Amino acid sequence: HYLSLVTDAFSRKIVGYHVSNEMKATDVVKALDMAIQNRRYDHDAIHHSDRGLQYCSTLYQSVLETNNIRPSMTDGYDCYQNALAERINGILKQEFLIYQCNTLDELSVLVSESINIYNELRPHLSLEMNTPNKVHIMKSQQKMLA
Template sequence: MKELAGDGILVQVSCRVLKLSRQPYYRWLRSPVTGRELMQAYRANALYDAHIEDPEFGYRFLADEAKSFGEPMCDRTAWRLCRDQQWWSAFGKKKARGKGRKPGPPVHDDLVQREFVAAAPNELWLSDITEHWTGEGKLYLCAVKDVWSNRIVGYSIDAQMTSALAVTALNNAVLRRGDVARCVLHTDRGSQFRSRKLQRALTGHRMAGSMGRVGAAGDNAAMESFFSLLQKNVLNRKTWATRDELRSAIVTWIERTYHRRRRQARLGRLTPLEYETIMNKQVALAA
């Protein structure tokens, strides 16, 4: 009791010297964090979660994501919170090329080590993202390739390069292939492949993730070879007026030309679909 009385006297003397009212001090003592501060903290947390998922999103998109998390706010509030915490879109702040950029940390070890071989389907998949300009803006393609047959088992095309682009491509591949448990998905360290959404998808499909090194193109060379073919045969053939026009051309080339007509030396001069058909028959006869 004496200590409490002493503290009270100390507070009275301090407030008198500083010319402060004691009532606001006691109100703060009963509730150090105000309701407004707590609300702002919840909003900031929702914006941060959305920013980590998709670093390309600006504050307006982050506000939309935060609303879906149960923390609605106006765009101005989202901008102020993002400004205070320096949560800028990956596309928003220009930096000198090669300077000030730090690669994201890998969320998986490199399980491939440039050994792009597979003895059976759904053992090793590769994935990457490419982009191309149209008259309406950029169009992004995320493709998933089975190393066993070089077939593009899943892909996603969108006007935005977000984690959903990679997740949709992976889910499409799983729908086409069926049982993919213990399959390895090898990618680079792009934010879309490091996102928590993709990690949850891998876990849900019981797959393993693998990531190459920074700045080492050879770590995903087998996927780059497919994009090189796509660049020469589709993307650079003409100027594309609309995204829909380019989307249709990409899908047509993958499904009709690459899968069914383009013979590959590594597959014994067979197309990916021919190779899969022959190999699957052999496996069925052997069984």
């Protein structure tokens, strides 16, 4: 199974996700669509990813363009160039997704619950021990007041 994530780099909040049996462009677009639908900022956005075929696809790139999101991709296969994504993947695998599910539906529920805990309850040292959602809300309120 594959988990597609879209994370806000400032707040570390997972703002879009999708679990699927394949890593097709149509599947990763579902995570991107969720992120776009839940978007709280009105400033320009940059979408950083690796160079996977699904992210390079015409479909994915057209969704980015339609929503005025500028693509940014790693220039090679160095995991450090996508460190935020690798860190969040590691946290989810090591702290939350610790048992093997029997069905895609069971995995989808576990992923949803894990992302909710990650966003709402898990404090981050890099966020001064705040949760991603708290930082995300504070940043969007600051933008509205500015």
